[in-house]
Amino acid sequence: MNDLLHLLKQGNKSSLLAAVVNAIIAIIKGAAFFFTGNVAMFAETMHSLGDAANQFFVFIGSALSKKAPTPKFPNGFGRVVNLVCLGAVMVVAIMSYEAIKEGWHHVMNPVETTGLLINLSVLGLATLLEFSVLLKASREIMHDLGSDKKGLAAFASSFSNLKRAKPATKLVFMEDLVATIGGILAFIAVLLAHFTGFLAAEGIASMIIGLMMFFVVGKIFLENARGAIGETDEEMLNHIAFLVAEDPDIKDIQKVEVLKEGEFLHVEVVAEVDPTKTVAFVDDIRDRLMLLILKQKGVREAIISFDEDDGIKTWKGSNPPEKIKEISPKLPKK
Known part of the structure; x- marks a missing residue:
């Protein structure tokens, strides 16, 4: 009760x-x-x-x-x-x-x-x-x-x-x-x-x-x-993609998903990192990104995983980079 x-x-x-x-x-x-x-x-x-x-x-x-x-x-x-x-x-x-x-x-x-x-x-x-x-x-x-x-x-x-x-x-x-x-x-x-x-x-x-x-x-x-x-929040997707891409240790992004779960958002990110880095180093990257993403308004859950950098840029996002930069400053980072 x-x-x-x-x-x-x-x-x-x-x-x-x-x-x-x-x-x-x-x-x-x-x-x-x-x-x-x-x-x-x-x-x-x-x-x-x-x-x-x-x-x-x-x-x-x-x-x-x-x-x-x-x-x-x-x-x-x-x-x-x-x-x-x-x-x-x-x-x-x-x-x-x-x-x-x-x-x-x-x-x-x-x-x-x-x-x-x-x-x-x-x-x-x-x-x-x-x-x-x-x-x-x-x-x-x-x-x-x-x-x-x-x-x-x-x-x-x-x-x-x-x-x-x-x-x-x-x-x-x-x-x-x-x-x-x-x-x-x-x-x-x-x-x-x-x-x-x-x-x-x-x-x-x-x-x-x-x-x-x-x-x-x-x-x-x-x-x-x-x-x-299950609908994608395009504006928040581009915002989070921009935040992840800004991290100096992220080489590329394979996937970003931001699904609306009622009043909340579920985020999933797959990023590429330097394969020569230790597991502890990569874990620190994950903790840093997790803290940043969970601070975003409406985000209730986030899943972040990594793959080794293949040297080929694959992330283009649902909007071109200049559009992502235009949208992201409108949303708070903290």
Whole structure:
């Protein structure tokens, strides 16, 4: 039990916060839909309910992914978070379908809804809460990158750095971005339906919200499918190759692999050294490189092996040398 609690404490905090907030929002929106029958509110209820469920599972998955390797699972549990995210987006897909279906039904058979103040109050409150979670996820993305940006500054910078975010944080960011935009759309749709008589506006808003949710499903599914299979981190690969090549005792590099294991990186290096050096000397090289590589952000495990130098330069990397030198200074050595 203590081990489980310790793991849960390491879970993705933004996922847990998002799950709690969305559960509260889903209850509030569901009550508003029950009393008013507003179809845009129904779409928002489905959205928040789906978000609450999958973000809770993502929190659990992110915690379990930090479990230490065991003899039965020597490679660790890093990819568990990718598998959980794959399951989570299936929940979002179901909710997306329901939102689109209900929206289409309302467009074909528009019905006037009541409770303008209730709908607007609930949507306004929910949108503010969703945006607060979005800001939290933005701050976490920037924190993971070593930046101290907060608030709107972190939010603006998160878009350009989203690809480097942890899988769980990225899912929370994208879902709550769609939720915030969806809340604004639903708010506008309620106003249009009430003041212009264009009742189909609520159904159209519901369909747009559903389609945005499907976009999140597609993007998150593809990214986590690659992560579950084992995806190379090209930027870190070139950075580590540059660091290894800089070592004065490394003659050549036969192979560098940097695989994403959930939120962590697994590094494998095969380098060539002077065959006249002693085993003790080569072991010192290994210790030096191991210490350097394990200091890199996100690297959890490294395997370094050596071969004798054959006098032929074979390492070209996935990018040309000038590109490696361009990328490497952007990443910290310590």
